[in-house]
Amino acid sequence: MGDGPVIALQDVTKVYRQGSVDIHALRGLSMEVEPGEFTAVCGPSGSGKTTMLNLIGALDAATSGSIVLEGQELGSLNKKELSELRRDRIGFVFQAYNLMPVLTAYENAEMVLWVQGVDAATRRERVMGLLEQVGLKGLEDRRPSELSGGQQQRVAIARAIASNPAVVLADEPTANVDSETAETLLGLMEELNREQGVTFLFSTHDPQVMERARRVVRLVDGNIASDQRR
């Protein structure tokens, strides 16, 4: 890992074909995200937020242009390498939490480490520490259905950062919780960003998130309309 940006997008385009019509979701977008940034990507529906994070998350491929994550050009990686990259270097926090309903909070949080093949003792030490950090100590054995929305999102955050990823991509992480819980979650993510240097990249409509972000990137029609650092 070099000292350069965690994420570098260079002239990225993404065109979807819908019937006989080409939809240009991204139009030559270029942007860099430095390590430790706390960035919010906002913009109206259809502005390309989803597409952008899908591409950075190695869930989809760009039509043209270059996406580099920690020095690795995503377009040059095969499916297996992309899967390993997602597992090892990217954390995901989804709007709907998307925890495994049959697993406990502890098991959900440790899943990525388990898939990585980390030994049980190390997993336990790491995950118990994380669950305490996100305020879920004592709730390790509860299944998602036994947790509130905010608690579930905390588990999702613990799962996302358990493997020390290069970046956490968060999909409207506060969209499904009340404003008080949203405030708490944002505080937690800020703390992780500040204390552990975790890089966060949010997509959001939530003014609370935009207020807290230290960088706000506004997309319009598939390109960057503004990019403000605070």
Add this chain to the structure above:
Amino acid sequence: MNGPNVTTLAWRNLWRNRRRTLLTMGSIVFGVFLAVVFTAMQDRNWKDMIDLAARLGGGHVSLQHPEYLDTPTLTRTVVRGEAVETALDGEARHIAHAVDRVIGPTMLATAGENFSAAFIAFDPEAEDETTLSILEALDQGSALEPGDRDGVILGHRLASNLGMELGDKVVYTLTDKNGEIVSGLARLRGTLKTNAPTVDGGFCLLPIGTVRELLGYGADEATLVAVFLKDQRRSGGIAGRLDQELGETVAALPWNTSQPQLAAFIALKVGGAVVMEILIAVLVAAGIFNTLFVSVMERLREFGIMLAIGWSPGRLFRLVMMESAWLAVLGLVGAFLITIGPYLYLSSAGLDLTAVYGGTVEVAGVGLDPVLKIGIFPRNAVLICLFAVVATLASGIYPAWRAGRVQPVDTIKVV
């Protein structure tokens, strides 16, 4: 606190939709139950028929003159000499009994009547019901005692037709080795009642020593040596080896060659049963496939998430296959619990079909007990279990493959 693994995750996934899992288990249980009961019925039925046929005639393997099968006359004999004994000794671990018999036609005459009949001459000292099943059907009187040189046992209808009572005399006429007509005198010791017309109306048992003397046979000469095996399924292999060792003077024939009518009947029934079992298996497998496929399609989003966070398609494939494997295990355990009771009952007490058949049933010349009992060969039980596991796992392959083919971007939205 232990983390998840594919095995426990699969187990828990299985119980997310309890009703569906129980229904699928039920179809496996039902399928295995049917397969076991049908197969056990056949195995026992065919085994009983083959054993009965063997005990009525030539054993599971019959040593006889090479031309006796085509022309079964009393002139075509086999001598149980040193060569035969050596060959039998070579297969001793598979052989339960080997007994000499003279089998042929005879004419029975009393003062007022005469009737033709088939006879089996046997050694009362060497044989009982174990090797000569017809003795089980003794209705009146007693069996031939060792040393009884002038006794005869007749089918009860034959005895009646001849107008005989126990102790009455009858003359039996045979054609000896040289083609001469010879006669013997015997007293009726007992009668047989099987409800099989060919036996009750046209069959008799004679002492082999007396018959040998009448026919001019040597002391170790007979029309066949009936060899009874510990497991009749080995008859083909053992007959082949004996035949090879005994050369051209003696033919060793398995029961299905010496009784082609019975063999054809069983082959026909087995063929039909196999088709039915395949149909059951296909129906059960289709049910399992449907369950697994629906369960996968319902979880596409979840699989998308799992792939997004680093699960490989191979690991997802293993997860769904593990769910199939759990289904197979649960199905087999359930099948065992459901089947064992009826199986034990039917294998010991059986199902009395007398009211349906009205007595002994005669099939391909063999009289069968109207009490239906079952008994599966262990090999077939293992095969059914293996088949159930393979069918369940095979039903999971496509859904498992489909799970691994999910495109995360199509099933989840990051933003």
